[in-house]
Amino acid sequence: MSGQVGPLLPEIILLVGAVATLLTGSFLPRPRQWVARIIAVAALIAAAAAAVIGLAASPVQVYDLTYTIDVPTGVARLVVMTATLLVIGLGVDELAGNSRESETYTLLLLGALGTVVLSGAADLLVLAVGFLLASIPLYALIGMIRTPAAAEAAMKTYLLGALLGILLLLGVVLLGGVGDSTRYTELTAGLPAAPTGVVAVAAVAVLGGLMFKAGAVPGHFWVPDAAQGAGGTAAAFVTTVPKVGALVAVYRLVETVPDTTHLRLLVAVIAALSMTLGNLAAFWQDDPRRMLGWSTVSQAGYLLIPVAAAGRSDLALPSLLVYLAGYAVSNVTAFAVTAALPRFRTLADYRGLAAGRPWLAGALLVSLLSLVGTPPTAVFVGKLSIFTAGWDGGLGWLVVLAVLNSVASLFYYLRWIVPSLRRGAPDSGPLAYRPCPWATTTAIVGGTAVVGVGLTAGLILALAS
Amino acid sequence: MLSVLVFLPLLAAVILAVVKMPDAAAKVGWLVLSGLELLMVALIWTRYQTPPPGEMAFAQREPWLPGVGSSYSVGLDGLSLPLIVLTVVVFAACAVYAWREQHRPRAQAALFCFLQSMCLGVFAAQDLVVFFVFFDLSIVGMYFAILGWGHGQAARSALKFFLYTFLGSLVLLLGFIGLYVAADPHTFDMAELTRQAPLRDSGWIGGLVLAAVVIGLAIKTPTVPFHTWLPPAHTDAPAIGSAVLAGVLLKLGTYGFVRIAMPMLPQAWQAWTWVIITVGIVSVLYGALVALAQSNLKRMIAYTSVNHMGYIVLAVGAAGVVTADTTTRQIAVIGAVTQMVSHGLITAALFLLAGVLHERRGSYQIADYGGLAGPAPRYAGLLAVAAFASLGIPAFSGFIAEFQVFTGSIGAAPVTALALPGILIVAALFLRALQQLLTGTTRGKSPDFLDVRTSETLAVAPLLLASLVIGLLPRFLLDVIEPASRVVVDLVSR
Numbered sequence: 001m002s003g004q005v006g007p008l009l010p011e012i013i014l015l016v017g018a019v020a021t022l023l024t025g026s027f028l029p030r031p032r033q034w035v036a037r038i039i040a041v042a043a044l045i046a047a048a049a050a051a052v053i054g055l056a057a058s059p060v061q062v063y064d065l066t067y068t069i070d071v072p073t074g075v076a077r078l079v080v081m082t083a084t085l086l087v088i089g090l091g092v093d094e095l096a097g098n099s100r101e102s103e104t105y106t107l108l109l110l111g112a113l114g115t116v117v118l119s120g121a122a123d124l125l126v127l128a129v130g131f132l133l134a135s136i137p138l139y140a141l142i143g144m145i146r147t148p149a150a151a152e153a154a155m156k157t158y159l160l161g162a163l164l165g166i167l168l169l170l171g172v173v174l175l176g177g178v179g180d181s182t183r184y185t186e187l188t189a190g191l192p193a194a195p196t197g198v199v200a201v202a203a204v205a206v207l208g209g210l211m212f213k214a215g216a217v218p219g220h221f222w223v224p225d226a227a228q229g230a231g232g233t234a235a236a237f238v239t240t241v242p243k244v245g246a247l248v249a250v251y252r253l254v255e256t257v258p259d260t261t262h263l264r265l266l267v268a269v270i271a272a273l274s275m276t277l278g279n280l281a282a283f284w285q286d287d288p289r290r291m292l293g294w295s296t297v298s299q300a301g302y303l304l305i306p307v308a309a310a311g312r313s314d315l316a317l318p319s320l321l322v323y324l325a326g327y328a329v330s331n332v333t334a335f336a337v338t339a340a341l342p343r344f345r346t347l348a349d350y351r352g353l354a355a356g357r358p359w360l361a362g363a364l365l366v367s368l369l370s371l372v373g374t375p376p377t378a379v380f381v382g383k384l385s386i387f388t389a390g391w392d393g394g395l396g397w398l399v400v401l402a403v404l405n406s407v408a409s410l411f412y413y414l415r416w417i418v419p420s421l422r423r424g425a426p427d428s429g430p431l432a433y434r435p436c437p438w439a440t441t442t443a444i445v446g447g448t449a450v451v452g453v454g455l456t457a458g459l460i461l462a463l464a465s
Numbered sequence: 466m467l468s469v470l471v472f473l474p475l476l477a478a479v480i481l482a483v484v485k486m487p488d489a490a491a492k493v494g495w496l497v498l499s500g501l502e503l504l505m506v507a508l509i510w511t512r513y514q515t516p517p518p519g520e521m522a523f524a525q526r527e528p529w530l531p532g533v534g535s536s537y538s539v540g541l542d543g544l545s546l547p548l549i550v551l552t553v554v555v556f557a558a559c560a561v562y563a564w565r566e567q568h569r570p571r572a573q574a575a576l577f578c579f580l581q582s583m584c585l586g587v588f589a590a591q592d593l594v595v596f597f598v599f600f601d602l603s604i605v606g607m608y609f610a611i612l613g614w615g616h617g618q619a620a621r622s623a624l625k626f627f628l629y630t631f632l633g634s635l636v637l638l639l640g641f642i643g644l645y646v647a648a649d650p651h652t653f654d655m656a657e658l659t660r661q662a663p664l665r666d667s668g669w670i671g672g673l674v675l676a677a678v679v680i681g682l683a684i685k686t687p688t689v690p691f692h693t694w695l696p697p698a699h700t701d702a703p704a705i706g707s708a709v710l711a712g713v714l715l716k717l718g719t720y721g722f723v724r725i726a727m728p729m730l731p732q733a734w735q736a737w738t739w740v741i742i743t744v745g746i747v748s749v750l751y752g753a754l755v756a757l758a759q760s761n762l763k764r765m766i767a768y769t770s771v772n773h774m775g776y777i778v779l780a781v782g783a784a785g786v787v788t789a790d791t792t793t794r795q796i797a798v799i800g801a802v803t804q805m806v807s808h809g810l811i812t813a814a815l816f817l818l819a820g821v822l823h824e825r826r827g828s829y830q831i832a833d834y835g836g837l838a839g840p841a842p843r844y845a846g847l848l849a850v851a852a853f854a855s856l857g858i859p860a861f862s863g864f865i866a867e868f869q870v871f872t873g874s875i876g877a878a879p880v881t882a883l884a885l886p887g888i889l890i891v892a893a894l895f896l897r898a899l900q901q902l903l904t905g906t907t908r909g910k911s912p913d914f915l916d917v918r919t920s921e922t923l924a925v926a927p928l929l930l931a932s933l934v935i936g937l938l939p940r941f942l943l944d945v946i947e948p949a950s951r952v953v954v955d956l957v958s959r
Contacts, residue, residue: 322532375598391639392646399639403636403638403639407632410628411628
């Protein structure tokens with residue numbers, strides 16, 4: 001299977017699309033930058049189509065067993081492409097005619113490519129490449145709008161990314177050294193014989209880097225700042241898409257490293273810390289974007305439950321993929337609502353939304369209830385299945401903690417929902433203000449998808465198991 | 466047929482929510498839907514035949530989440546059919562009562578149609594995930610009903626209600642997952658789980674799973690000590706919200722005991738039955754005593770609900786005493802299910818009547834009124850009938866229910882006789898409230914009190930009439946409940 005191009009078609013399309021978008025954008029006058037947008041969207045759709053075809057084929061490992069194309073990679077590809085398409089949709093109002101429009105699309109495509117590579121990596125070196133490819137575009141994206149807050153967020157993200165990235169490289173080197181290979185297939189055989197202490201330290205280092213990408217403790221510090229300070233497009237992207245690749249990569253790592261390192265237990269502890277810290281910090285936030293940022297930290301915690309149950313429950317992998325799909329669409333939808341109303345920067349601003357903009361309020365309601373895990377929305381099936389996988393994998397305590405956290409999270413999501421349902425003053429608030437059309441449409445499409453994914457999640461589960 | 470019954474209100478809710486129409490049209494639409502549902506449920510009742518043990522009438526099963534062993538599965542038996550009928554009747558009464566609603570009537574009609582769909586879904590569900598989906602959404606719907614149409618500190622009460630019962634529903638989900646993981650092969654199917662009773666020989670794990678299921682259901686029921694969300698929710702909810710909350714939503718909890726906890730975890734239920742009985746006795750006495758101390762009519766009715774739900778818990782607890790005679794325990798279960806129906810009808814009527822007070826004068830304080838029988842004789846009559854029915858006077862359904870509850874429970878576990886004073890206290894507090902509200906000189910907010918309107922009479926009277934019919938001619942109901950109760954007692958005795 002070495003050297004084949006066909007299975008890598010989605011990744012190649014993304015790369016070519018990114019280059020084409022950049023070149024087209026460079027030669028087009030500012031009013032006609034929409035051509036670059038169309039190229040980016042076309043590349044994403046083509047890559048998604050190629051991913052669907054890839055999903056139908058049987059799993060393969062290409063390029064000397066360094067890259068796996070199986071169901072997790074396939075689902076991750078589709079989720080990443082769909083989420084990126086939605087992100088571009090919600091960003092049109094912000095970006096159209098902007099001096100950096102085509103550059104933003106290029107960075108989005110490259111970031112998406114990096115995340116896909118992370119999810120498919122079956123070799124530590126490919127993992128490192130994927131990490132860098134998924135990280136570097138983010139720094140630029142976050143700082144793109146060049147406000148002081150964005151600059152601070154970009155700096156914070158960069159410093160943390162650099163630190164944890166070096167840690168990841170160190171871990172890669174150590175694991176490769178003691179395991180006599182960087183390929184997962186050979187590491188599975190080689191690592192049990194290696195000194196457990198070294199393997200454990202190295203695995204923790206790699207895990208640290210991936211936690212930065214997943215936005216989980218201890219690599220979470222950049223998330224709320226980026227969600228609040230960056231532009232709406234960048235905020236939606238960086239809090240959603242990188243998680244997909246990172247979590248699939250962690251899952252593969254946990255399955256590769258021998259049990260003697262107790263990496264699963266560490267993942268479970270990180271999951272517990274992430275969900276609890278994210279929720280506690282989100283409680284009294286007044287900026288909806290910052291609140292969403294903290295909520296994604298807690299979501300990363302839930303997402304780590306099936307990872308901690310990897311190999312201990314048949315449901316671990318399917319539940320992770322279903323949760324990722326549900327989370328991505330719900331989170332992007334919630335961000336789309338904030339992008340439709342960019343001037344609303346406190347929760348109180350949303351007062352009267354339901355009366356003035358019922359569809360937008362509906363999208364907000366559906367996406368937030370989905371993040372809580374209310375049926376029949378997308379995350380409900382995710383939560384049901386990760387709880388089941390966790391319990392099945394012997395992590396009853398973590399599931400109980402996750403339940404308590406879910407109840408607590410309801411409180412702060414309601415702090416956003418309730419004002420939006422109240423009657424607002426007619427001369428200010430949503431009635432006096434026209435929401436951005438593209439972002440509104442994206443929010444409504446996303447809200448529909450949240451319910452749609454919830455009702456058809458059986459298909460994803462069946463596909464993944 | 467059953468799925469149509471369940472999802473037709475949901476369809477109506479979507480139409481009412483999306484299509485812009487005049488308020489009057491929305492109200493008529495809601496009434497038409499209620500009429501259709503009544504017709505359908507009547508048809509189902511006439512065509513219903515007791516299914517053999519382990520099977521369901523009107524069963525339907527479609528694949529939904531094969532990956533986690535869950536399917537869309539619904540069906541009816543003698544436990545769920547009476548509650549389905551109760552749900553349709555109570556919601557129809559609410560539709561009639563809401564005829565004079567001024568505040569966003571279209572949204573209210575949509576919300577209550579949605580709620581009706583969810584409640585019917587819980588009673589019809591034959592799969593734990595389906596059960597949970599409807600159970601959870603009923604909470605969401607009720608939250609918005611209290612938030613949007615409540616009064617007083619509605620936002621606060623609604624939040625407390627939501628957080629508390631949401632916690633309950635997730636604890637319940639934990640219990641469901643415990644059952645799923647223990648089953649072999651893994652499944653959420655109720656019939657299969659009932660057949661397997663998967664945690665039969667697992668000792669303390671079975672106890673933990675039962676604890677999760679029972680606590681989840683007890684919060685919803687609610688029993689002491691998980692009842693604290695109920696009084697504020699009722700006090701600040703709109704009249705029809707309270708009627709649905711007390712009449713239907715509380716039954717979701719008690720129904721779960723007979724449908725899930727007892728048949729699926731028989732050994733754990735037997736082992737912990739004394740805890741259930743104790744909780745039942747305490748709920749009966751505590752609910753009655755606290756109700757006695759209330760000066761707010763709605764809070765008082767809310768606490769009598771804790772008392773009335775206590776009888777049900779007591780009876781299902783007594784049904785787990787396997788050393789006792791089987792027939793006695795069957796009578797206890799029959800009494801429990803009858804009490805669910807009876808309490809639903811009577812308490813819904815009481816809350817609608819309490820709503821009339823608030824609608825006219827903005828107060829539920831008993832001391833604000835006096836001598837209402839003078840200006841509002843028909844109101845006084847209805848309230849008196851409802852109060853007497855609720856305190857369990859013969860000829861009404863409450864008597865049949867409580868008589869069977871105590872006959873069965875005391876036979877199986879004589880200690881339950883401790884709960885008997887509860888009946889006495891409830892009788893005393895209702896008589897006292899009637900005396901203060903209706904008799905004496907017309908004073909306080911009572912002068913010129915407008916008597917019940919036609920829509921209010923048409924909403925309340927059928928509920929009380931149904932209670933009377935069950936009280937006088939209970940056979941038609943008991944014939945449905947009896948076979949199912951026998952099955953439950955057999956299952957819990959394994």
